[in-house]
Amino acid sequence: MADNTTAILVGNSFLDTPLFGAITYGNLLAAILILVGTYVVAKVLSVIVMRVLAGKVEVNNSTFLAKLVRWLTYFVGIVAASPFLHIDFSGLIVAGGILAFAISFASQSTLSNFVAGVLLMFERPVGVGDNISVNGTEGYVEDIGILSTTIRTYSGIFVRIPNESMFTSDITNYVAHIARRFDYDIGIRYSDDADKAIKVIKGIIEKHPYALKNPAPSVYVDELGNNSINLKVRIWAPSAFWWDVRTDLLWKIFQALRKADIDIPFPQLTLWYGQEPPKPAKTGKGSGFTPQEVLGKSESSPENAVKVIK
Amino acid sequence: MNMALKILHSGGRKKEKETVTYEHDNGSDLKQFGYGRFPIDYAVNFEGLTLAVDLDRGMYHYRRALGDWKTDINISVNGGHMLIHPVEPLNLPDNLTDFMEIRFDPIKIEPSGICVIFVTMPIEIGVFLESPSGSTDVIDIVSYVYPKYSLYGGANRGVVTRFNESKVYYYPPAMKNYEAGLLKLEIENRSDEWATVGRAVIFQKGLFLYFDENFVAASAEMKIISPDVAVVTGVDTPIRQGMTRSNRLFKSRKLSPFYNVTGMLNDTAYTMDMGLI
DSSP: OHHHHHHHHHHHHHHTSEEETTEEHHHHHHHHHHHHHHHHHHHHHHHHHHHHHTTTSOHHHHHHHHHHHHHHHHHHHHHHHGGGGTOOOHHHHHHHHHHHHHHHHHTHHHHHHHHHHHHHHHHOSOOTTOEEEETTEEEEEEEEOSSEEEEEETTOOEEEEEHHHHHHSOEEETTSSSEEEEEEEEEEOTTSOHHHHHHHHHHHHHHOTTSOSSSOOEEEEEEEOSSSEEEEEEEEEETTTHHHHHHHHHHHHHHHHHHTTOOOOOOOOOOOOSSOOOOOOTTOTTSOOOHHHIIIIITTOHHHHHHHHO | OEEEEEEEEEOBSSOOEEEEEEEEEOOTTSOOOOOEEEETTOEEEETTEEEEEEEETTEEEEEEEETTEEEEEEEOOSSOEEEEEEEOSOSSSOOOOSEEEEEEEEEEEOTTOEEEEEEEEEOEEEEEEEOTTSOEEEEEEEOSSOOOEEEESOTTTOEEEEEEEEOOBSSOOOOOTTTEEEEEEEEEEOSSSOEEEEEEEEEGGGOOOEEOSSOEEEEEEEEEEETTEEEEEEEOSOSSTTOEEOOOSSOOOOOOTTTTTTSSOOTTEEEEOSOOO
């Protein structure tokens, strides 16, 4: 017990022994331990940053952020070790603070873009290749940088958007979800069988591979319009293909409806000249029509539409 | 023509491996496609599918037609073989998804119960070239089946699946081996509640296809954890002896020992956590 106490006292006295001026062996040892620890922590943190950002941001950006984190850690370590070496950074820190204030004031927007860029990387509202709309600009995300995000519009135009603007804007990401829905409004004649039209449309949708089976497409009579029975068609498709499906299916539906003798009517207007409506005629065409007959028989026919207007 | 088919499976409440002999229709009345490994200048003319490789001035020329759907490929190879194997139905018209979904009539399974069912799945036909050194690559994929996709789960966190509907069979049914394959699905309810299962979602890596002169088949296990959650895992074994393993379009990676902590997950598994019916 006594031997142990002596050893500790001897140890303490060694650590307190001055090395250079007021710097003792203990101070040196503490500084070295802090610097070595800082080095290890900086390495670990940079690896963590790289791993966390892997696949989320471009490699250049993640490398830059990892280096930034590493150098910031070095700085903190050096500042923490400096009192043990009796290095007074207070003057330097004050000067640095003033310099940093001046720089930050001068590059306020740059810094805000940088911070917004970092936040965007973590929040990830968009990814490279996504189809987005931001501030009225629509297109594909080409790159998400530290300071700005670049977009290639549908017409191939390069657009650079500062990250601060990206961060504070409403962003619509059309492909963030794996699937999306699109709608058609299709009008058919009042004389057509809506049930048959719905069956024809559903048959065409069923044949299209990318018109998803589930959620099931829905086709229904949405409105009895002025000139047509309006059908609503709602279809889900994979986000990556929805536009192709939309453009492809519309024409196929039209062709199938026409093949089934279901037509899309012209807009019509029936005028009455302040006199009694003509009596219904049994012979049909050429002898006057009731509105019911017009709607029921011939609204898609231009020549008959003219007769009605006359 | 009926014949006995020995299939390894487990059944009943207690999981005990046993050999069950199924009566099954061998489908001898059906014209079946001949899969296998052939000389490189092989030619096929089958049910509207024509496929041939010709040698023209040192260059091989691959031609394939199925209806109006045609492919023409020039191949530079010094001999070798052509492999025509069934492949998983996840490549046409586009490699959109890694998941196949099979819907079937719902089955209620008692707690701790096990049942084995057979369902059908669409298949595609892969044409591979094997160089004299043994290196293989796929050159063409063709299918008699019209594809259809679906969504398992919601649009926000679901997955797009290659969709197929099937009847439930308790024995292997006869089928055209160029249109459909057979999936042997062993369903085990590990939960303490009754579960209803009406679909299986299988990850591409879990589809290990085997074929013989009558069948294209794969096996999978579904372990029900709760009435709404199940893990579906591919099983790399044939449903009967003598079947040949299909060439795969990708190689499965080796598993990390830490990956299979639960004993149920591996890289062929998919956790169906968005409903079983």
